[in-house]
Amino acid sequence: MKNYIKLFLLSAMIILSNIPADANWIGSENDISINAEIRNTQYTQSTQHTPHSNRDSLPEGVTKEWLNSLTDERGQKIVQPEEGGDAMQERFFTGFAAGDLFGTSISSAGDVNGDGYSDLIIGAPLNDAAGASAGRAYIYYGGTIINSVVDVVLTGLAAGDQFGISVSTAGDVNGDGYSDVIVGANGNDAGGSNAGRAYIFFGGSSMNNVADIILTGAAVSDNFGTSVSSAGDVNGDGYSDVIVGANFNDAGGTNAGRAYIYFGGSSMNNVADINLTGAAASDNFGTSVSTAGDVNGDGFSDVIVGASSNDAGGTNAGRAYVYFGGSSMNDIADVLLTGEAASDGLGISVATAGDVNGDGYSDLIVGANLNDAGGSNAGRAYVYFGGSVMNNVADVTLTGVAVSDQFGISVSTAGDLNGDGYSDVIAGANLNDAGGASAGRAYVYFGGNLMDSTADVLLTGAAANDQYGSSVSTAGDMNGDGYSDLIIGADQNDAGGSSAGRVYLYDYFMKNEIIPDLSMTGASGNRFGYSVSSAGDVNGDGYSDVIVGAFGYSSNTGRAYIHFGGPSMDNTEDVTMTGEAISNFFGVSVSSAGDVNGDGFSDVIVGAYRYSSDTGRAYIYFGGTSMDNIADVTMTGVAEFTNFGISVSSAGDVNGDGYSDVIVGAVGYSSSTGRAYIFLGGASMNNTADVTMTGETTFNEFGESVSSAGDVNSDGYSDVIVGAAGYSSSTGRAYAYFGGALNE
Incomplete structure (x- = not known):
């Protein structure tokens, strides 16, 4: 009589449908094997899961340490820890050509296609598609899964236009229920x-790239379009309005500057309804423009305009002007905000801050990037609380940390990032050196009824001269998780070519400390960390150990590294296992195997899915007090192109014999129908599969992911789960199989 597993091989007892094709969590309660894959060269989706109602938690089995080990293709951390204990998930969009300055301007686009998700617009003013520096702007649609494929490309008309120098949501200017966008081209002739x-x-549901309304500067060298923004609904007619800055307009004196408000409507035209004019020559009024929200609580949207070279507080101290909206709005400023000292440049950036203190009034944030309080040109930003009688005294002052940081070069509301009911703010310091000379930084400050001037999250540029933080903005809620997202521009980033530029999208916050206690780093090109897992306690010292795959080692021969745990755990590997030949991709999958041979030590399993013309292999290494790097059990795929070993995991003890078992996926089997194989552990475990599970149809990609499921039906036997991401045109399925034992 022998034991066997009670599995339904033709139809699984549980089918979990509609698993996203890109979903990449593979793990169990006691061990994890997770593939962190960069699926597109222009975009990193570092993690993907449905957020829990408790946003302090992570998917079962996923550790904070693992999240902090993730890196992009340049070795930069995907999760950037905050020095005070919060962090965010990072994704990025990359400029398309050298010199584009992609990310010079960024904004939420609102919901332009009406799918319920916020969208994103990014400007690249020096793009050459229509001529040298004609410029472009790119719209990316939000959704539960956000990718790097541009959904709408908007292109400048002629060389030198610098289309995309400024971008913004326009709100819904024509009242059709769809958000609109506005793009500035300050060099247009x-x-x-x-x-x-x-x-x-x-x-619109099928938005195109043809401008519906064109607004034109009044005179030579006006620089009209250097700044653009939604104005909210300043006149209360139910349509969103827009505001455009022309900081070199001469109506109030040479380069005094102007800003123009255009009322929306079902038949909106291109004639300005309100002209706001700079007070004196060289003020550069209109350098920045923004909606102010409703700062005085009268039910009308207000606007704010920056004049960074105004001299009221000293030569080039700068000023910002707040204009209250109303049914008969005029061109006289209602609140004047003035720079502290000469050369501060207050007004270089202006924005609504949302309601940071929860008093029901919109607040404002204004940058002064050349303020010297924190050192020469360290920079400052000021938060002004709204109120029925708003004054011109800053309520919160935020200061740059080092000489020449230019903190405040960009400012924005951040929405409510941490879900506490208060709006948060963000300020950029594009010349900060924390990540390298002029790598740049951005600082997030959480709102609250006692908001202070200490940054709650620090986000740092990836490399020297990136100028990360040159632009900052809320992204709205792009992925529909109920929390605001952030976008930060690094327009000098070189990933897509010299100064091609890059924009980073930050998803949601994960509360509590996740600063890494230990970082382990691979060598160039090794793809170290592509797969990671707990290894269990392989050396029997009472401490859990870890295993890390690096499939790129030595022309994709691949390696896997075990690091022993302990009170003084370091980043030096203790056991190194190497693939058999080049292009084997050994280490593409790694996992604890449990204790397959019953010797009291945990064992590990490593996949090499490209072995021998994609036949694939998986290797089990027994733990021990003197564990070595020679495989104790080698399992091989049944034929070429089956990709056996693409996924590996402990299966738990599926047959109840006291030995841990393993499961291996072979996604390429029979035209990607796919298979998964269970190998039963034992004192003399062999390499013959004991249970074979097969996908339903071709291209199901059954076996792309495998894992122990724990004991889901509480019958005392471990169960397994297998993913089939390609099922039904990539709808995807996951199959749970109950373990069990019978005598025969």
Whole structure:
């Protein structure tokens, strides 16, 4: 009589449908084997799962330490820890050509296609698609899964236009229920050399790239479009309005500057409804413009305009002007915010802050990037609380930390990132050196009824000269998880070519400390960390150990490294296992195997899915007090191109014999129908599969992921789960199989 597993091989007892094809959690309660895959060269999706209602938690089996080990293709950390204990998940979009300055301007686009998700717009003003520096802007749609494929490309008309120098949501200017966008082109010559233009594009279920409204600068060198923004609904007619800055306009004196408000409507035109004019020559009024929200609580949206070279507080101290909206809004500023000292440049950036203190009034944030309080040109940003009688005294002052940081070069509301009911703010310091000379930084400050000036999250540029933080903005809620997302531009980043630029999207916060206690780093090109897992206690010292795969080692021969745990655990590997030949991709999958031979030591399993013309192999290494790197059990795929070993995991003890078992996926079997194999442990474990599970149809990709499921039906036997990401045109399925034992 012998034991066997009670598995339904033709139809699994539980089918979990609609698993996203990119979902990549593979693990169990006691051990994890997770593939952290970069699926697109322009975009990293570091983790993907449905957020829990308790956002302090992580998916079962996923550790904070693992999250902090993730890196992008340049070795930069995907999760950037905050020095005070919070962190965010990072994704990025990369410029398409050298010199594009992709990310010079960034903004939420609102929901332009009406799918319920916020969208994103990014400007690249020096893109050459339509001529040298004609410029471009790119719209990316939000969704539960956000990728790097551009959904709408907007292109400048002529060389030198610098289309995309500024971008913003326009709100819904025509009242059709879709958000619209506005893009500035301050070098356009339609109204005269460098008079400038701004273009409004209406959203829609099939949004196109043809401008619906074109706004043109009044005179030569006006620089109209250097700044653009939604104005909210300043006149209370139910349509969103827009505001455009022309900081070199001469109406109030040479380069005094102007800003123009255009009312939305079902038949919106291109004639400005309100002209706001700089007070004196060289003020550069209109350097920045923004909606102010409703700062005085009268039910009308207000606007704010920066004049970074105004001299009221000293030469080039700078000023920002707040204009209250109303049914008969005029061009007289209601609140004047003035720089502290000469050369501060207050007004270089302006934005609504949302309601940071929870008093029901919108608040403001204004940057002064050349303020010297924290050192020469360290920079400052000021938060002003709204109120029925708003004043001009900053309520919270945020200060740059080092000389020449230029903190405040960009400012924005961050939405409510941490879900506490208060709006948060973000400020960029594009020349900060924490990540390298001029790598740049961005600082997030949480709102609250006692908001202070200490940054709650620090986000750091990836490399010297990236100028990360040159632009910052809320992204709205792009993935529909109920929390605001952030976007940060690094327009000098070189990933897509010299100064091609990059934009980083930060998903949600994970509360509590996740600063790594230990970092282990691979060599160039090794792809160290592509797969990671607990190894159990392989050496029997009472401490859990870890295993890390590096499939890229030595022309994709691949390696796996075991690091022993302990009170003084370090980043030096204790056991190194190496693939048999080049292009084997050994280490593409790693996992604890449990104790397959019953000797009291945990064992490990490593996959090499490209072995011998993609036949694939998986290797089990027995633990022990003097564990070595020679495989004790070698399991091989049944034929070429089966990709046996693409996924590996402990199966727990599926047959109840006291030995741990393992499961191995072979996603390529029979035209990607796919298979998964269970190998039963034992004192003399062999390499013959004891149970074979097969996908339903071709291209199901059954076996792409495998794992122990624990004991889901509480019958005393471990169960397993197998993913089939390709099922039904990549709808995807997951299959749970109950373990069991019978005598025969």
